[in-house]
Amino acid sequence: MEKSTEILQQYFGYDSFRLNQASAVENVIAKKDTFVLMPTGGGKSLCYQVPALVLEGTAIVISPLIALMKDQVDALRVNGISAAFLNSSMNPLEQNDTFHQLKNGKLKLLYVAPEKLSADNGSFLNFLKEINISLFAVDEAHCVSHWGHDFRPDYLFLNGLKKQFPQTPIIALTASADEITKQDIIKQLNLQKPTVLISSFDRANIKYFVQPKQSVLNHIVQYLNEHPNDSGIIYCLSRKGTEDLANNLKENGVNAAFYHAGISSAERAQVQDDFIKDKIRVMVATIAFGMGIDKSNVRFVMHADLPKNIESYYQETGRAGRDGLPSEAILFYSNADVMKLKKFAMVEGNEEQSSLMLRKLQQMTDFAEMQKCRRQYLMEYFGESHPGNCNSCDYCLSDFENWDATIDAQKLLSAVYRLKERYGKNLIIDFLRGSKGVKITDYMRNLPTYGIGTNGDKTFWQNLIKQLIINDFLRESNEEFSVLKLTEASNEVLFNKRTVHLQKVKELAKAVTVEELE
Ligand code: ADP
Ligand code: ZN
Numbered sequence: 001m002e003k004s005t006e007i008l009q010q011y012f013g014y015d016s017f018r019l020n021q022a023s024a025v026e027n028v029i030a031k032k033d034t035f036v037l038m039p040t041g042g043g044k045s046l047c048y049q050v051p052a053l054v055l056e057g058t059a060i061v062i063s064p065l066i067a068l069m070k071d072q073v074d075a076l077r078v079n080g081i082s083a084a085f086l087n088s089s090m091n092p093l094e095q096n097d098t099f100h101q102l103k104n105g106k107l108k109l110l111y112v113a114p115e116k117l118s119a120d121n122g123s124f125l126n127f128l129k130e131i132n133i134s135l136f137a138v139d140e141a142h143c144v145s146h147w148g149h150d151f152r153p154d155y156l157f158l159n160g161l162k163k164q165f166p167q168t169p170i171i172a173l174t175a176s177a178d179e180i181t182k183q184d185i186i187k188q189l190n191l192q193k194p195t196v197l198i199s200s201f202d203r204a205n206i207k208y209f210v211q212p213k214q215s216v217l218n219h220i221v222q223y224l225n226e227h228p229n230d231s232g233i234i235y236c237l238s239r240k241g242t243e244d245l246a247n248n249l250k251e252n253g254v255n256a257a258f259y260h261a262g263i264s265s266a267e268r269a270q271v272q273d274d275f276i277k278d279k280i281r282v283m284v285a286t287i288a289f290g291m292g293i294d295k296s297n298v299r300f301v302m303h304a305d306l307p308k309n310i311e312s313y314y315q316e317t318g319r320a321g322r323d324g325l326p327s328e329a330i331l332f333y334s335n336a337d338v339m340k341l342k343k344f345a346m347v348e349g350n351e352e353q354s355s356l357m358l359r360k361l362q363q364m365t366d367f368a369e370m371q372k373c374r375r376q377y378l379m380e381y382f383g384e385s386h387p388g389n390c391n392s393c394d395y396c397l398s399d400f401e402n403w404d405a406t407i408d409a410q411k412l413l414s415a416v417y418r419l420k421e422r423y424g425k426n427l428i429i430d431f432l433r434g435s436k437g438v439k440i441t442d443y444m445r446n447l448p449t450y451g452i453g454t455n456g457d458k459t460f461w462q463n464l465i466k467q468l469i470i471n472d473f474l475r476e477s478n479e480e481f482s483v484l485k486l487t488e489a490s491n492e493v494l495f496n497k498r499t500v501h502l503q504k505v506k507e508l509a510k511a512v513t514v515e516e517l518e
Contacts (some may be wrong), residue, residue: 004029006047007053013081018043020197024171025050025205028135033194034171035141035186039201040315041296041322044173045072048137051083051171052109057132058102061111063139064152067269069111071294076109082358085111102131107308114143114154122157125164130407138189141172144182155188162190176315178383199464201314201382204330205321208374208393209511210367213334216304217245221252223300223330224282231275232300234284235307235316237340245304246284259285290316296323302330307335308345309360310367330511333368353375355365371463371505372470397509402501406493408464409500413490414450416474421485425476428484429453429461467502 004025008014017025020038021130027034028055036042052059063069069085076083084098084107101107116124140145172185172194187195211219220234236242239260246258254368257271257280274280276295283289283305301320307313313331321327338361345357367377374393379386390396415432416423423431427439434451445448453461465484468474473489476482492498 004050004054007050010454011053012049017046020199021046022242023195023197023517024048025054027195027197028169028171029054029058031167031169033191034283035182035191035194035196036090036171036173036199037177037197037198038173038175038373040175040318041203041324042175042199044139044175047083047173047429048135048171049076051135052137055134056108057134058105059109059134059137061109061137061139062114062117063111064114064143064155065140066113068294069113071097073109073111081109082107083109083111086116087111087113087411088115088253094267099127110270114152114157117161117458118154118157122160125160129164133165133331136165138167138170138172139174141174141185141189142177142181144172144188145177145181147178147181147184153478162192163265176311184303189300201386202304202379202384202386203318203321204392205324205390206392207511208317208378209328209330209509210333210374210394211330211510213304213332213337216250216332217252219332219512220245220302220304221254223302224249224254226512227299230299231278231281232283232298232302233289233316233319234282234304236284236286237305237337239286241305242284242286248284249282249284251292254282255280256282256284259282259289261457262285263287277394286344287312287316290319293318293319294322298322298327299325299326299369300328300330301334303405306331306333306368307364308341308357309364311360311379312366313367314378314382328511331368338365353384369462371466373510374512394504394509394511399509400503401506403504404499405464405467405504406499407504409468409493411449411452411496412461412464413486415453416484416486417492417494418447418449419444422483424481424483425462428465429458432461433458464502468497468500471500471502473500 008017020036022045023038024034028048028051036044036047048060048061052159066087073083084101086095102110138158143150143152144158145151168191171192172189172191173177174185177185234245236245242258242260244254249256257274259268259271272293273282275283276293298320301317303313303316306339307316317329320329342358343363345361346354363381370377373388373390373396374468375390376386376388380401411432412428415428419428419431430437431440431444431450432453434454465474469476472487473493475485475487477485489498490516493500
């Protein structure tokens with residue numbers, strides 16, 4: 001381990017390894033297969049770069065992101081490490097030069113695109129047999145699996161790697177693999193008794209905020225004024241949305257640009273480069289922007305429109321703070337966006353797909369609307385436990401006050417009782433608020449509880465229902481259409497004068513305050 005720490009300090013200028021980096025490095029140096037699941041910004045590169053320098057021979061790094069290869073190789077060379085890459089963008093002359101260096105054992109790292117391995121029936125692999133290979137690193141390893149979200153046929157060729165190089169350790173790295181994908185990667189790559197290293201996906205340096213989607217432009221301009229040195233990304237749903245917002249920001253004196261799949265690739269490369277080099281401060285973009293962009297000092301990621309699901313939200317917000325410094329994720333949320341995305345989800349693909357998309361959208365909506373620690377929700381969504389009280393999300397940073405909710409709880413519970421525990425929350429809320437909608441029958445209108453809840457709006461009652469469920473005063477049945485049911489505790493409230501004490505957010509912490517602008 002001492003040797004690798006020395007290399008870490010000497011070549012990369014860092015004092016110490018992060019937790020799973022140390023294990024990965026140690027493991028690969030011991031020539032054992034390794035699987036690394038680490039969030040974006042977690043530090044996957046060092047897991048193979050350091051062993052590449054410790055071990056004899058050349059490390060072969062398989063990476064699908066051609067655009068990034070050059071940057072990575074340049075960065076290594078700046079640190080005094082002999083590295084090169086091979087991909088389809090190079091002419092034969094340039095390739096020959098690299099082959100020459102390879103043959104003479106001059107390279108510590110060689111980055112190759114996966115299609116290089118499959119080309120000419122694997123002639124490149126045969127060539128590799130003639131040189132001394134220290135390790136294979138398979139980056140973005142989820143691309144080898146049909147279960148992942150980004151399967152690439154060229155990756156399939158990698159399953160022959162182990163057979164042809166049984167003595168050479170393989171390290172597979174990814175930032176996105178659920179359990180099935182993980183198992184599949186291990187199987188597809190033929191990893192032998194791999195050490196599996198899974199890092200927490202918690203990004204402790206990112207603060208999460210959700211704000212109502214109102215006067216968004218004002219909010220953003222204000223935020224930028226309050227954070228004059230910060231650069232970041234603002235995601236919009238549509239191409240036109242990015243153009244409009246970027247132009248509006250420019251009119252407000254902000255150095256902004258837009259990015260989407262509709263602009264030429266030359267132009268895209270240009271703005272991306274300008275952004276990375278801090279020549280553009282704010283990138284207003286569709287989801288087309290970001291995959292593999294290594295800008296470490298992105299201080300904020302905003303969502304001017306609602307993302308389709310938590311995976312996208314987390315991946316996009318994860319582009320903030322890769323350098324580990326405090327950063328912020330701000331989501332502007334509106335119900336109108338939910339409606340819009342619902343429509344998209346319903347027309348897209350087949351029924352099964354649509355219902356999956358709707359379910360994921362619902363989880364995104366829950367995240368935006370809930371009253372609990374946002375980080376806890378995110379971590380639990382990804383299968384990690386988190387105690388809450390993170391102290392760095394808007395909910396945990398908010399002021400709370402005790403709230404005697406007995407009267408409102410009585411109203412709500414008696415509505416559930418009067419309607420014989422047969423309806424879901426939307427109908428109960430409509431009923432309480434005296435809706436004239438068709439779903440409220442004449443019979444319901446004549447019940448004594450009809451219309452007694454006009455003191456609160458829809459959101460108020462939704463929140464109360466959520467809190468009552470959390471505190472066991474109410475439960476939701478697990479039927480196809482979930483129905484509100486009473487509990488023992490609710491009966492005590494209804495018939496035994498039990499009081500209900502809840503907490504209510506006095507003022508939700510905000511990333512930007514613009515009261516004075518409104
Ligand atoms: P990933 O590939 O997992 O997204 P990178 O390998 O690009 O992450 O690393 C993300 C950032 O963290 C980089 O800026 C890198 O220099 C930094 N980093 C990685 N490991 C360490 C470490 N042990 N100490 C300090 N910074 C580190
Ligand atoms: Zn929190």
